[in-house]
Amino acid sequence: MSNLYKFGWLTTGRDKAARDLLAAVQSRIKSGEIKAEIEFVFSNREPGESSESDRLFKMVTGYKIPLICFSYEEFRASQGENNKQTVALPSWRLDYDREVMRRLKDFHPDLCVLAGYMLIVGKEMCRQYNMINLHPAAPGGPTGTWQEVIWKLIETGADATGVMMHLVTPELDKGPPVTYCTYSIRGEPFDRYWAQIRKKSVAEIKKEPGEKNRLFRLIRRHGLVREFPLIVSTLKAFSQGKIRIIPEKQVVDAEGKPIKGYNMTDEINELVKGVR
Numbered sequence: 001m002s003n004l005y006k007f008g009w010l011t012t013g014r015d016k017a018a019r020d021l022l023a024a025v026q027s028r029i030k031s032g033e034i035k036a037e038i039e040f041v042f043s044n045r046e047p048g049e050s051s052e053s054d055r056l057f058k059m060v061t062g063y064k065i066p067l068i069c070f071s072y073e074e075f076r077a078s079q080g081e082n083n084k085q086t087v088a089l090p091s092w093r094l095d096y097d098r099e100v101m102r103r104l105k106d107f108h109p110d111l112c113v114l115a116g117y118m119l120i121v122g123k124e125m126c127r128q129y130n131m132i133n134l135h136p137a138a139p140g141g142p143t144g145t146w147q148e149v150i151w152k153l154i155e156t157g158a159d160a161t162g163v164m165m166h167l168v169t170p171e172l173d174k175g176p177p178v179t180y181c182t183y184s185i186r187g188e189p190f191d192r193y194w195a196q197i198r199k200k201s202v203a204e205i206k207k208e209p210g211e212k213n214r215l216f217r218l219i220r221r222h223g224l225v226r227e228f229p230l231i232v233s234t235l236k237a238f239s240q241g242k243i244r245i246i247p248e249k250q251v252v253d254a255e256g257k258p259i260k261g262y263n264m265t266d267e268i269n270e271l272v273k274g275v276r
Contacts, residue, residue: 039108044070111130111131111235121170134227135164135166137162160183160186176249181269
């Protein structure tokens, strides 16, 4: 029996980024950099639902990792529900989570990673597993989608932001920080675009798609380039025992002392050196 640290991997597999992240982590595992194994991959899609997720399934099979699929769309259709996803989960939605847990009952991951898992996780599943997820802001920063986060940074004239992995809780994006890194959004090359922002009102700026606003795009680029390194470094830290989640759903360091997130800023900045 393997004594390696065990990750559970939950993903929708909706795009190339989901495949790239799995490949990056599996590569580090194979090289020994991350001393762990992915015990299973779970997807809320089944083969044939999407060409994108089908590509991921092919990868998982190639890695010889157990793959468990359970279609959320089919389950939702069987319940006669519409396509709207709400934060306050209806009872049928919790039934879906219960079936997921039933299908995963023979696995015992030390930690589950939500890797592009496009569903809100209910309270019962949050209690059952220690799960972490990426959020595109520093601890205490804006909540919401990455687009909403960036607009809030611009609206408030923020000096810095970051990326974090947080513990998944029933409160969306409100789980305690596990790891994080921060970066300045002042100085070069940001200041020239902040100067352009000052010439307009926020209302005027937001009339344009974010993709056309240079400050918006620059903040996104600096955050995006840190996401994979932070996820990989976080899994490495867990496999080395540098951080743990104790039964009280509290994040602790190697000595068992509670921490408000493990600061990986220096490490991540070294990995992304030269990005402008």
